[in-house]
Amino acid sequence: MARVLLFGPLRDLAGWREREVAATSLAELRSLLAAEDADLGAALGGKGVQIAVDQAIVRGDAPLTTRSEVAFLPPMSGG
Amino acid sequence: MSVRLTEAPFDPGAELTAFTAGRTETGAVATFTGIARAEAGATAILELEAYPGFTEAEIGKIAQQARARWDLHDLMILHRVGQIAPGEPIVFVATAASHRRAAFEACDFLMDYLKSRAPFWKKEHGPDGRRWIEPTAQDHADRDRWD
Numbered sequence: 001m002a003r004v005l006l007f008g009p010l011r012d013l014a015g016w017r018e019r020e021v022a023a024t025s026l027a028e029l030r031s032l033l034a035a036e037d038a039d040l041g042a043a044l045g046g047k048g049v050q051i052a053v054d055q056a057i058v059r060g061d062a063p064l065t066t067r068s069e070v071a072f073l074p075p076m077s078g079g
Numbered sequence: 080m081s082v083r084l085t086e087a088p089f090d091p092g093a094e095l096t097a098f099t100a101g102r103t104e105t106g107a108v109a110t111f112t113g114i115a116r117a118e119a120g121a122t123a124i125l126e127l128e129a130y131p132g133f134t135e136a137e138i139g140k141i142a143q144q145a146r147a148r149w150d151l152h153d154l155m156i157l158h159r160v161g162q163i164a165p166g167e168p169i170v171f172v173a174t175a176a177s178h179r180r181a182a183f184e185a186c187d188f189l190m191d192y193l194k195s196r197a198p199f200w201k202k203e204h205g206p207d208g209r210r211w212i213e214p215t216a217q218d219h220a221d222r223d224r225w226d
C-alpha cells in the first residue's frame with residue numbers, strides 16, 4: 001500500500017488528505033484514483049501539478065513499493 | 080544555517096537576539112519579518128500548509144544557493160505554518176556577513192524565493208469564504224531579478 005498525500009486545493013477537491021492505495025506504479029495509482037473520482041483524476045493531471053515520490057519530484061511513471069509515499073503538489077503559492 | 084517551520088507564534092526580536100549572540104566577527108546582520116495582513120477585514124485567518132520534510136529541504140536548497148552566491152557567515156529562515164492571525168509574524172529571515180551588502184542582498188534574494196516558489200499552499204479565510212492564493216505577477220517579477 002502506497003501512502004498518498006494531497007495538498008492545497010487538491011485536498012479540498014478530494015475531501016481527503018491522506019490515504020493508502022494498493023498500486024505498484026504511479027500510473028496504476030493515478031488510474032485507480034481517477035476511476036474512483038473522475039474530477040480528482042483530472043485535477044491530478046492538471047497544469048502545474050507536480051508529483052513527489054518519497055519526497056523527490058518525478059516526471060512520468062515510477063515504480064511504487066508498499067512503503068512509497070506519493071505526494072501530489074499543486075502549484076505552490078509561496079509563503 | 081537553520082530552516083525551520085513552526086505552528087506556534089514566534090517573537091522576531093528574540094530570534095534576532097539569539098541569531099546575533101556571540102558574533103564578534105560578523106559585522107552585519109540583515110533581517111526581514113513578514114507580518115500577516117488583515118486586508119481591511121477581508122482576511123480573518125491565513126492558513127498555510129507545508130509538506131513537512133520536503134518544504135524544509137526545498138528551502139534549504141535555495142539557502143545553499145544564497146551561500147554560494149554571497150559570502151555569508153550564517154543564515155536562518157523561520158516560517159509559520161497552520162493558522163495565522165493578522166498582525167502575527169509569518170516569516171523571519173536573517174543573514175549574517177562581514178559587510179552589509181552581502182547580508183542585505185542575500186536576505187532580499189531569500190524572501191523573493193520564499194514568496195514566489197517555496198512549497199507552501201496558502202488559503203485566506205475571510206467574511207466571503209475561503210480562497211486559495213497564488214503568487215502575484217509582482218512576486219514572480221521580483222524573483223526573476225536574480226536570474
